[in-house]
Amino acid sequence: MAGIIDKKPSTSTSQSTEGHALEAMSSVACGTVIPETVDSGxxxxALRKFxxxxLPQLAFLTILAYLDRTNIGNAKVFGLAEGxxxxxxxxxxxxxxFYITYIICDVLWVISIQRFGANxxxxxxxxxxxxxxxxxxxTHSYGQALACRLILGAFExxxxPCMIFIISTVWNRSQQAKRVAVIYCATxxxxxxxxxxxxxxQTMxxxxxxxxxxWLFIIEGCISMTAGCIFFFTIPTSAEKAWFLSDEQAKCMRAKKERDALFKGQSKLEPKHVWAALKDPLVYLTGFSLFASSLPLLGFxxxxxxxxxGFGYRSIQANYxxxxxxxxxxxxVAIVSFMSDRMKKRAIFLFVLPIPVLIGYSIAIGTANNALGYFAMFLCGIGIFPFNCIMLAWFSSNVSPDPKRSVGLPIAASIANVSGVLSGQIYPLRTAPRYISGNAVSLGLEAVALIGVGLIVLMLKWRMAKKNKMxxxxxxxxxxxxAALDFKYAF
Known part of the structure; x- marks a missing residue:
């Protein structure tokens, strides 16, 4: 694995990194001295404290971020366009x-975490x-509002990807999906x-x-500003420097980092990690699938x-x-992520989740009945939000070491975020009230996301077969x- 010269651990040893079997290893492993073992208790x-x-801080931060991002849709219903x-x-x-600066600045923010710290x-x-x-x-004009949206995208x-990267450096592969799920539950x-x-x-x-x-923007902006100032002090710089850990627990997390470095590679970003991410087809296939699934999600x-x-309800009803x-x-999101972690399966859920979305958009396109149309949105919500959660957890567990993941993850996310540019255009005002064309595009891309999952599974199986032959x-x-022969891909 990365960080070990000329030697690598055996298959059985690599597999033990998911548990605590390494604690029984001798102080010499694969030619590298382990300073101390990790106390499983x-x-x-320590992980319980994280x-x-x-996690609650990351969840609250996500809630505020998505409120600030999507409140424009709520504001439109009660007067923004007219104002x-x-x-x-x-x-x-x-x-x-919003997504133009969002895409441009994505990678820079993620890489900066390793240098300056998460908080x-x-x-x-x-x-x-x-x-x-x-x-x-x-704001009082279209140009002023546009400038605010560009700044919003740049900072958000x-x-x-920053939060998912933080999660991946604290918890192991089998523990990540439910933590990523916390973030998606927050959205x-x-x-x-x-x-x-x-x-x-609206009622005030x-x-x-x-x-x-x-007032919607002012109140939510003030709340987020206050929280951001607090989080500067409360979100830890790194896993081993968290303020809420005791000295023994912090020492344990340092030992865990050293142990994991044997199998995940050192944390320093080098040109070889950037190149490894850039040439890995998994990065682009994941980005392709996330692009297809993200357009329905962002439009929704x-x-x-x-x-x-558009289903025939009044504006005062639409928000609640x-x-x-x-x-x-x-x-x-909570149920699917829990089951995915419990079963240690990702692909099967990614094959199932698009089905209710496809049915939901088909109903919305095919009928003008307001009750059926409203029911269709429930079906869409059931499948749209868990999909990206499981997909990101799947990708994170199949890319190693951390520096490669720190580059590959934002690349895939940037490809996915291109969908944001399109999501703002697939529901033009001229297609109101039913927005059939926008729902049709969302339906088609959900099917494309399903195909992308199939292609990823085929590629990973081909890689495993190639490794076994080697x-x-x-x-x-x-x-x-x-790429190491003893690295087993998660399915």
Whole structure:
């Protein structure tokens, strides 16, 4: 594996990294001296503290981020377009331009985590996008709103891949999916909160000379700004320097990092890691599948109030009717991720999840009945949100070492984020009220995502067959990372 010269651990030893069998190894392994063994009891205690103190912060941060990103959809329902005198596709462009800077800045934010620490990177990003959200509440023209959306995208771009990378450096492969699921549950919870907050602010009307839609941005921006300042002090710089760990637990996490370095590689980013990520087809196939699945997800998150409005419901109903849809989506993410971790399976869930989405969009396209259309959105929510959660956990567990993952993950995410540019354009105002063309595009791309999963499975099986053949022939002993012969891909 990476970080070990000329020698590599045996297959049985590599597999033990998922548990704690390495604690029984001697202090010399594969020609490298291990300074100390890892106390399994202390490790469990430390990881439990990360679950208690780190994950809730990441979840709350995600909720606020997605509120600030998608509140424009709620604001549109009660007056943003009229307040800014938007014409034609101006609103769709506000959605689209967010993703231009989001895509451009993505990789830079993720790589900066290794150099500056998670707390600094995420706190600075959060204060930046909070200021952009707050500023949107005081805009008076299309150009001003567009500038705020560009700034919002620039600061928010590294959020998800940064958090997934942090998770991958704390927990092992079999433990990651449910932690990633916490992040995705937070995105769906934010949808429910977004509808509730928007409904409450809509009912309060104009205050202090500012319309209700302006207060939506101002209030949410202030909350995010305050939280960002707090997170600068409360999110740990690294796993072994977390403020909530005792000295013994911190020492245990340092030993765990050294142990994992034998199998995951050292944490220093080198040109060979960048090249390994750039030439790996798995990065691009994952990005391709995430692109296809993300367009329905992003379109759903932004335009759901407008879609519900198109089923024949009133504007005052559209915001609060999104709440039960997101609650069910949250339950779906939690159940699917738990089962995926419990069964240690990813691909089977990725094959099943698109099915209710395909059915849901088919209903929305095929009928004008408002009750059936609303029911269809529940089906879409069940499958749309868990898919990316499991896909990202699957990718993270199949790419090694950490530095390669730190490059490969944002590349795949950047490819996926291109869908954001399109998602803002597939629901143009001229296709209201039913938005048939947008729903049709989402349906088609969900099918493409399903095909992408099949291609990834075929590629990983081909790689494993190739590794087995090389092992039989006694070749490939100097290969590193996920290319090493004893690295087993997760399915």
């Amino acid at each position: 202390l490790e469990k205690q 679950d208690m103190f780190l 800014l005198k938007l014409k034609g596709n101006d609103f769709n462009n506000l959605v689209t331009f 600094r990177v995420l706190a600075i990003a959060m204060v930046g996008w909070s200021a952009a959200t707050l500023g949107t509440g005081f 771009s590294g959020l998800l 769906t919870i934010s949808g429910a909160f977004g509808g509730l907050i928007a409904y409450g602010i 009307g104009t205050r202090l000379g500012l319309e209700a839609w302006r 998150g932004t335009f759901l109030p407008a879609i519900i409005l 009717m999104t709440i039960p849809i997101y609650i069910l989506a949250t339950i779906s 092992m039989q022939e006694g070749k490939g002993g100097d290969m590193e990372g996920d």
